[in-house]
Amino acid sequence: MTANSGTGIAERVTGARRGDRVGDSPARPDGAQKTRGEFAFSSDLWMDGMLWGKTLRSPHVAAKIRSVDTAPALAIPGVRAVVTAADVPGRPTFGLDVPDQPVFASEVIRYHGEPVAAVAADHPEAARAAAAAIFVDYEPLVPVVDPEIALEASPIHPDGNVFRHLVIRHGAPDATGDVVVEGDYEVGMQDQAFLGPESGLAVPAEDGGVDLYIATQWLHVDRDQIAASLGVPAERVRLYLAGVGGAFGGREDVSLQIHLCMLALRTGRPVKMVYARDESFFGHVHRHPARMWYRHHASRDGDLVKVEARIVIDGGAYLSSSNAVISNAACFAPGPYRVPNALVEGYAVRTNNPPCGAMRGFGAVQVCFGHEAQMDKLAAALFMDPVELRLRNALERNDRLVTGQVLRGAVPVREVIRAAASHPLPPPPDPAGPVTARPGGAGATAGPEDVRRGVGFAVSMKNIAYSEGFDDFVTARLRLEAGVDGEAVATVSVATAEVGQGFVTLAAQIVREELGVARVVLAPPSTVDVGSAGSSSASRQTWMSGGALQLACATLRAELVVRAAELWECAATQCLFDDGDVVRAATGERLSVPDLLAPAPLETEHEFHHRPTRALDADGQGDAHLSFMFAAHRAVVDVDPELGLVRVVQIATGQDVGKAINPVQVTGQIEGGVAQGIGLAVMEEIVVTEGHVRNPSFTDYLLPTVLDMPDVLATVIEEPEPGAPYGAKGVGEPPTISSGPAVLAAIRDATGFPVTRAPVRPEDIALTWMRRTS
């Protein structure tokens, strides 16, 4: 990318390898640029006369704001503007679902790190100094940080403390089993920890609006929230997707977007803002912590009779996507098993903890720790093999979920279980092996004689795309024209956010597959020339944007056939489309796509909606979901119980993908998702005490490194999903769901300890060891 290209990030991404079709593994079209440092991420943008933005955030968890004095900040040389709640021109709040979150706190602080003001200055250091110089007079309040207490406490927000209370009643509520097992489980707060920090560049426009270059998961929903708070019509807020350095759900909500646009409009100059890592931890929502109680009933033979569960997720101070998260948690509380009777109660609660929202696998991740621990407990009570118990109760096509929904699609639960179980196990721990291969790694703290091996298993399910009646759609436009050299060029316009998942590769594969056109160009995603594509989340873009493209291709293919038929003066039904040519069946004559495009280009636009889903009724019953993905994971761990150290040795998995459109990319999703699952299992947690975030840095929030990652043995099950393009389900989330619970099961196997909380901290193991051995 060069400066004189004028449009900077608007450079088109091309990938023109003939033969790179559906089922192949062509390389990413943006890969080479990324390796050379030439790909423009949102933090790489730059403009003449640009200012730097910085946010001031509350050091308090809960407080009243008595006053804000911005004068000391404005007195600092190089400071051009300070904005606060008083300066928000339009709606003072924003939110993905309901606008319940202030753009800037005005009277009340509800969480540690809530924005109070933002500054624009000539230099980032001046902006930092200015933010620090703003004087805010806080009156600290006692925060409400326990979700169980918050349920009963006086409201900390006008909308109340209960975001959603959801009950699922299915079958006979008083049914009981011969064998009953019960347990309490807990999951901590995980961070998406995408590497590219929140960042963007806002440029004031002549029409009074603003052009925003931004890393996000959903351009159009950002735009609508920004426009509402700026008080300008949506069409004057133009968003262009800047390079996105990972997302994992953490860019679904607005972070700096509105602040940045306000500063640009206030100063009349371009403003860039880049969160430092500590601010990133405060600047986006996290994975909901959860507390779960479960009681499973089964017959003597091992058939599940009833599942009872109570699930409480801590949504933190503002709603974000908590309603959908608790819905997933409740719907999938039993896991991928046939459960004739169920009573599930789910609560999403508001507290003064950091706001929580979307992260890879949301809702399904938390409950999987519960239902899989329960399945192991049940297997032990029944003296059954845990894998056998799962196979026995595995969902099949035409089974019902506890929501009453009948599974009409591909349900290869047994296949994923068998695939995960059939991978070879690793060799036993080698006392003479390198110390780096032991628990504790390079610290060499574990003695070889103390290491215990364990194996655990877990299975999971999750919905694809949006549920509960949400009108989920993608708008895509496809243009076919003859290029200057006579070759056909297909241009795709779709606002789908490429966040690293590889949609840019798939889009070109789909167009090549459908039209036989080698040269496929993706127009830069924006809100300007195409409608919404929805979010790059819920494993939905392969199905949704892929489906929209497939439909657009089919339309243009039909139009090409009509053009050929007109030239041949025959019926269109006598012409076939064959790999980039139209063939006249009777004579075998052929016309190529470029030939047919010579008179005029072709263009079509489609809005692709998935089959409607329905709201859950008062008993939590209804066809709320479009489709489901299943996965199984087997984990092998080595544990030093005395020191509480764990090393994950191997993960084997079977995953239901429908169809692997790009097998290398599917592999990358599986391995990357497993890494996040392992992270949640043994190391990743935002530590929050009395509402204070204690570890907002990569020094203290631990991410798996290449030394922590085991080998991943993966098998994909390709049973086509009816109604999905090429039968392909999503692949992004399942690897993150049951990999972590499999690791906890393996730790239980190695130690014999209950291990009911993720992440498993060294003290959780070592203190149990101490109690049991003393």
Added chain:
Amino acid sequence: MPPEGPATARSLGGPADGPAYVQADRYELLVNGTRRTVEDAWLGESLLYVLRERLGLPGSKNACEQGECGSCSVLLDSVVVCACLVLGVDAIGSQVETVEGLSADGDVAEIQAGLVDAGGVQCGFCTPGFVVAVHDLLRRTPLADEMAVREALSGNLCRCTGYGRILEAVRRVQRSRAVSDDSDGSDGGTGDGE
């Protein structure tokens, strides 16, 4: 098409005038073999900031800016450092090599192609740092075994790939070099000496 939009930091310079309350200065750095002048810079700026915002070299990334993630890895007098932990002025008199400059090296290009082909690139934010780290590893210990490779790359975080395809890329480059080394009879280290 968007209106006249922003360039990347590849265009020249940064904000014209640094904050007046801090000491500003002018100094020279040797970056990718070229003498570059840094104008009116605050002396507190990190080498990473100077590269990205003043010299138009945004290839080194800013994922954590506290030396934990390796996304800003550059070579400083042939040693891998986190550019976020080095002051710009501390690089005076040293040779700085960034991913942009290294990309001209055929060995580095081989690593870059390997990462793309093996599927080692997803969002790509960690990728330039990995390119620098893998290049540094393989020129020191071309035959590093898997554990040595893991140790050498353990200072680079990747959140997308789970590292599997990155390790595969390193193996592919090693294999391809082993084949060409066999033909010229040279010998490489194995990483045992680390």
